[in-house]
Amino acid sequence: MKHEPQGIVSHYLHTQVKEGALLQFTGPSGKFTFSEADAESVVLIAGGVGITPMMSVVRYLTDRSWKKDIFLLFSCKDRVSIIFREELEYLQKRYANLHVTISLSQENSPAEGIYLSGRITKEVLNARVPDITSHRIHICGPVPMIDAVKQILSELNVPKENVRVELFPAPAPPKKTPVPPLGATSSTDTAAVVTFVKSNKKALLTPDKSILEASEEVGVNIDYSCRVGTCGICKTKLLTGSVTMAVEDALDDDDRARHIILACQAKATGPVAVDA
Template identity: 45%
Template sequence: SNAAPPAGASLRKPKSWAGQLRVVQIVRETPTVLTFRLADPAADRLPFDFLPGQFLQVEVESEDGKAARRSYTIASSPTQRAYVELTVKREEQGVVSRHLHDKVSAGDLLKVSGPFGAFTFTGTDAQSIVLIAGGVGITPMMSVLRYLADTAWDGDIFFFYGARSTEEFVFRDEIERLERRFANLHVIAAMQRSPGTVWMGPEGPITREMILAAVPEIASRRIHMCGPPAMMGAMRTILAELGVPEAQVHTEAFGPASLPADASDLEVKPAPSPAQRPPPGSEVAPSTVTFSVSGVSAALPAEETVLEAAEGAGVEIPYACRVGQCGVCVVKLLEGEVTMAVETGLAPSDKEQGYVLACQAKGTGTPLVVEA
């Protein structure tokens, strides 16, 4: 057949990278949200590829001199090879977002690793897509939307966005311009009108009636959601009532969807000191783990995770939550077998290909070889 491959067909799961990117531009989107455009300081294209919906981890030095890491979803499209954009809301309790907003200027270098995450959509997985976003949870949806627009994807795109007020409507001008240009893009936004702004759309949260009116045959559609926990919970209930199978609802497991209510818990969990780690158990014999990229081997006591062994051996594996939720510490297991108490952050397709979560993986008595 002479038919062109569908949009996104050439995109494979990218390898992750770590290094420094230069902040080439900072744009104020709303009173509380900035976009940081990052580029390779030594080349005219990015040193990594990514899929729409993936995130990067940013590391900064906090006020007390310790490293603080935080993951931010990429808002730009993978079709833009020269730069990547992170759109970040300033959280009063967020060490990293405060640092980015208050201390970082154009020209500065940022320590970055990634891309990570399986909350992606390239147009090959479904004939249409429903994107539901709240607040700064719009970032993965913008990457998807920009990519589908750049590749002139012809499926229907239903884009729901809820914000507190028109003042906080991130990317409003661009979304309105895309909607005028693409007949297959249907935007439904709901928010309170800020003084001095024009708003003809519905006020208040996204409702069941709005979804029913805008999306024909909703039960057959693929749905991606990202937003504050209360909004996500309400949407899940509405979609279940509308007969949408759970398997068709994809949610961002790392971004705003999973953030704890207590903002002080937002930052990366610190590595436990050796004294805090549990003593080796007697059930499984101690073994070894070899890190193939670093060329380092280390002892792996029965109760120690691959991530803890890596830290003890000076091998850097990116991480964030340390409880198996975020998926940042995914590594490939080349030899041996492991057990994992929690696998929430691991995509089933990745598990089939031999990937494990370093923060959860423990040995079973045989030597392990890990790609790190």
């Protein structure tokens, strides 16, 4: 596993875990997936370690000899930092419908086969992906790269509903800050309160604080992973009150009908109670 100093899991495993340690894992989750039935073609745009979920898609589709076009555009610093380099070169030779482009942002050599110098630009996308508005597009990588690619796709008139995004690495959990006791006289007098019914605990909410963050402050355990509303690990039942969620990609209609919320996204300005 590559050590990402800013990453939560790889940094912990590299610096804290010793050989022989017993680890408990949960399986993969979320909706950042693609299968044959989802679209007639797919464009996968990855930055750095954001290649990992894309490789799952590439392996899945090539294993099944999917005949439709798979465009993979992978941005790396240089050739040394290309993850899965040998496998990508092998797959590119073997599958005619797989179109790999690896852009090397810190190299300055002429384009050669699947390799380009520089970043993934509008010109690169236009040249490497014919008729880009017609494809399903998945993007995974660091936030600046995702923002830049989304801007380019918007300029290329790609419909928003064609685009799926996953941040990699996920944002780190917030630092814990002391919470004034309920009833204290302060600027939080107007804050809402969340009641964690199972745990029999309460926490103050401010407009910018999620229910997940509030739970962490008072020691209530709500499982989480992505913290950006896509994996669904933090699903929690809302018992009373109402919340707003900036992103709710991990919820489906059935969840909504059962008043399931994403604790990492849910914010409230009035009293709420959740099943946690």
